[in-house]
Amino acid sequence: MTKEEFREALKPIGAGLLGRPSQQRYERPHFPIRPIGDMLLDLAEIEPWEWYGYAFSREPLNGKFNDDQRREWMEKSLACGKEYAGIVCREYKTRDPKELAKAMGMNVSYPEFPEKTDRVLFAEFRVPDKVCIYMDAVNKAARLFLNPEVTRVLTEGLDVSRLLLAHELFHFVEERYKHEIFTKTEKIRLWSLGFIHNDSNVIAFSEIAAMGFAQEMMKISYSPYLMDVFLVYGYSPEEASGLYEEMMQAANREPRPAPQEPSVSEEMTI
Numbered sequence: 031m032t033k034e035e036f037r038e039a040l041k042p043i044g045a046g047l048l049g050r051p052s053q054q055r056y057e058r059p060h061f062p063i064r065p066i067g068d069m070l071l072d073l074a075e076i077e078p079w080e081w082y083g084y085a086f087s088r089e090p091l092n093g094k095f096n097d098d099q100r101r102e103w104m105e106k107s108l109a110c111g112k113e114y115a116g117i118v119c120r121e122y123k124t125r126d127p128k129e130l131a132k133a134m135g136m137n138v139s140y141p142e143f144p145e146k147t148d149r150v151l152f153a154e155f156r157v158p159d160k161v162c163i164y165m166d167a168v169n170k171a172a173r174l175f176l177n178p179e180v181t182r183v184l185t186e187g188l189d190v191s192r193l194l195l196a197h198e199l200f201h202f203v204e205e206r207y208k209h210e211i212f213t214k215t216e217k218i219r220l221w222s223l224g225f226i227h228n229d230s231n232v233i234a235f236s237e238i239a240a241m242g243f244a245q246e247m248m249k250i251s252y253s254p255y256l257m258d259v260f261l262v263y264g265y266s267p268e269e270a271s272g273l274y275e276e277m278m279q280a281a282n283r284e285p286r287p288a289p290q291e292p293s294v295s296e297e298m299t300i
């Protein structure tokens with residue numbers, strides 16, 4: 031994927047960005063652009079469990095659930111991610127995602143862009159053991175740390191590539207423990223007919239748990255879901271602002287108004 035293709039692929043952010051395929055392309059409305067520091071400040075105040083509206087909004091089976099279920103599964107999935115972060119950190123005696131990946135025999139690479147244009151993502155895991163962290167996005171995000179507000183909210187020296195790696199590490203860990211781990215054993219009954227049942231995994235459980243795992247490993251207080259806004263901002267402040275609105279509304283909060291752009295008459299007088 032070239033830089034231009036990647037930028038083009040980022041435009042319709044119909045799906046979340048951490049490891050999920052983009053589902054559809056459509057024309058999005060225009061969004062007023064807000065400063066990245068302001069958006070991160072608001073998003074960091076959303077408690078990790080409060081992200082269930084956003085977390086399930088990308089889930090194909092979401093229409094079958096109600097809010098009580100979403101909330102309960104959010105808490106269980108987050109707890110699952112945190113629990114397994116503790117298990118692997120104790121087992122390998124490190125909480126550095128790079129050290130852990132190495133110790134677990136994972137194959138991690140850091141290409142600039144994804145190979146294929148049909149997937150919009152910043153990092154991905156491929157069964158059985160491959161993780162790619164796409165560095166163009168990480169490097170763009172690193173430049174945003176020059177903004178003191180960003181540094182203050184996200185923690186000084188936050189290593190974004192390690193955070194992305196921690197998320198993907200969880201997907202490896204859940205494969206290893208697939209016979210016992212909540213995200214793989216908890217299934218939803220789609221239908222039954224006599225003795226025949228059709229049960230399905232819920233992708234959102236895995237994604238939420240991966241966020242809980244990454245949060246625990248990186249010792250951050252906010253939900254890594256806000257990285258979607260942070261990483262998109264490097265490419266499109268407008269798309270990032272749209273995503274911010276969606277996240278705020280999903281958490282039942284009012285998005286802050288965008289700073290006023292100077293009107294034509296004001297510009298004339300400058």
Ligand SMILES: [Zn+2]
Pocket residue numbers: 048049050197198201236237240
């Ligand atoms: Zn994921």
